[in-house]
Amino acid sequence: QVQLQESGPGLVKPSQTLSLTCTVSGGSISSGSYYWSWIRQSAGKGLEWIGRIYSSGSTNYNPSLKSRVTISVDTSKNQFSLKLSSVTATDTAVYYCARTSDSSSSRWFDPWGQGTLVTVSS
């Protein structure tokens, strides 16, 4: 079955760019009608959807983060990535990647990666 695994630095300095990669195994990122999302979970704000991408590169972002977020896909590596610029301490969270169904008939997130903690601190 499809599995997702996040990777990237666990510590980022304020004002710098957070960069994470999600590697998909057990299936092709290009197959089917699935999208691929980034979701984060902080102690103060619970779960927050960041954005999603299709294998074609089509994206959709949370308006509250849109000015700082870029999600990209590398189909040759079966990976998709997140970049969040100008980070502050409020961006400290566990970051998850998740397969996303985004069709007019069904919308959900499953499965999720195990999550990776990113701390913003100098």
Place this chain on the structure above:
Amino acid sequence: QSALTQPASVSGSPGQSITISCTGTSGDVGGYNYVSWYQQHPGKAPKLMIYDVSNRPSGVSNRFSGSKSGNTASLTISGLQAEDEADYYCSSYTSTSTWVFGGGTKLTVL
């Protein structure tokens, strides 16, 4: 977009039933049949339990059920078991083609 509203905590004894509510607006819960529910045990990733208001993924116990009335969705767990103790989150698709989550509900099995 504002987070969906869930009770901070609910509790029940083994064998009992509990219901967790999730209140939104006509722009999310009330406007679409795309409410999903996720179970999260400590230190683990969320797991999909209910999708599109009332559908159960393969492998999820039929003790879990979902429903919706107006701007409020509900998750019901019947025949509570110790393993059901976890945090539960609702999520809804929104009118701006984005998703919003609830603040989470901690379920305690007494």
